[in-house]
Amino acid sequence: MTSTKSKKKRKPTSSLLSRRKNGHLPPSSSSTTTTNPPLPSKLSRTLIRSHHTTQKRLSQAIQQNDTTTIAELTSKLSSSGGLEAYQRASVSGQSSKRGGDSSKILVDWFIELGIPKPTHKKSHSGKNSNSNGDNNNNNSSSSDGSDEGLSNYRLLEIGCLSPTNTIHSYFPKPQRTLMDLNSLHPDEILKQDFMKFPVPQLADDGYDIISCSLVLNYVPTPSGRGDMLKHITSFMEQALERRRKRLKSLSNNSTNKETTETDWSSTFPAMFLVLPAPCVTNSRYLTEDRLQEIMISMGYEMVRRKLSPKLVYYLWKFVGNGSRKKFKKTELLPGGKRNNFAIIVE
Numbered sequence: 001m002t003s004t005k006s007k008k009k010r011k012p013t014s015s016l017l018s019r020r021k022n023g024h025l026p027p028s029s030s031s032t033t034t035t036n037p038p039l040p041s042k043l044s045r046t047l048i049r050s051h052h053t054t055q056k057r058l059s060q061a062i063q064q065n066d067t068t069t070i071a072e073l074t075s076k077l078s079s080s081g082g083l084e085a086y087q088r089a090s091v092s093g094q095s096s097k098r099g100g101d102s103s104k105i106l107v108d109w110f111i112e113l114g115i116p117k118p119t120h121k122k123s124h125s126g127k128n129s130n131s132n133g134d135n136n137n138n139n140s141s142s143s144d145g146s147d148e149g150l151s152n153y154r155l156l157e158i159g160c161l162s163p164t165n166t167i168h169s170y171f172p173k174p175q176r177t178l179m180d181l182n183s184l185h186p187d188e189i190l191k192q193d194f195m196k197f198p199v200p201q202l203a204d205d206g207y208d209i210i211s212c213s214l215v216l217n218y219v220p221t222p223s224g225r226g227d228m229l230k231h232i233t234s235f236m237e238q239a240l241e242r243r244r245k246r247l248k249s250l251s252n253n254s255t256n257k258e259t260t261e262t263d264w265s266s267t268f269p270a271m272f273l274v275l276p277a278p279c280v281t282n283s284r285y286l287t288e289d290r291l292q293e294i295m296i297s298m299g300y301e302m303v304r305r306k307l308s309p310k311l312v313y314y315l316w317k318f319v320g321n322g323s324r325k326k327f328k329k330t331e332l333l334p335g336g337k338r339n340n341f342a343i344i345v346e
């Protein structure tokens, strides 16, 4: 017989597994997670933290070619439910009861910046399309991008857990590409490692905004984080090209030959970055000033920033011509109670 005491002592990771076994959580990755009741917040936090720590240790073991530790940590990760259990814990953290997904903040900023939300349009069949783009496959994008709002702007979301995040209403299908290492919604989210996702050959297939919310901190090594920022920046270079084309087409289409660029459109290309707040408020190796130096050096300007007790949100506009400096792991804030989050740019 299992006593209440022993139930309480059970490890959070195994508790998640037993929920899965008991059918409280669906076993298949294709199941919809949003309909499941969220995990208790303490349990999801513990799961997320434990997954990050194990991932980081695994990455170190791989670098050191320490086969025993690699086997031990790989088995630990899989017995605690692996990436999928971690993702489910993250989805719980995004439930509306806990404030919703982080892109709510991006939407607030779009509103502040006067970025127009797509309106419901009549499709060729005469049916009204909804803001998720259903019945709107003939997306009637204008080439100028001003009178049609964001209709020819495209979103790339890295590390996406849900196809119904708040920002998606601004980028109806097919204007968005959602991806994750493990897709919880295979019909809508690509199973794809962003680091192996090439910049599209044609600028028309590129992206005007990239969302990287709570992904950079998932990358286990400081140089891996720098590489991710650099890879995002190569998409941004192409997005600048998209912008130039758009402006050119604007001036060609304009009867009085004046460029009618709208104020809001100068926010693009852009990157939405979200990190756990302690990554920049309590790290030995990364401060907000250092992050800003890194971003400026890659060609970005900060447009918006919000610090909450748990998270820090940024909207960076890409302007290009960065000095492309290198950044080492340098101690900026000494102190015993700080974390070691760092970004190395090589």
Ligand SMILES: C[S@@+](CC[C@H](N)C(=O)[O-])C[C@H]1O[C@@H](n2cnc3c(N)ncnc32)[C@H](O)[C@@H]1O
Pocket (backbone or CB within 6 Å): 083, 087, 090, 094, 102, 158, 159, 160, 161, 179, 180, 181, 182, 192, 193, 194, 195, 212, 213, 214, 215, 218, 219, 274
């Ligand atoms: C904490 S979740 C963040 C989810 C969501 N964006 C949010 O803001 O809550 C981190 C996600 O990033 C994904 N991820 C990490 N590295 C990635 C990569 N290289 N390519 C695609 N997805 C990645 C992980 O699989 C995980 O699902």
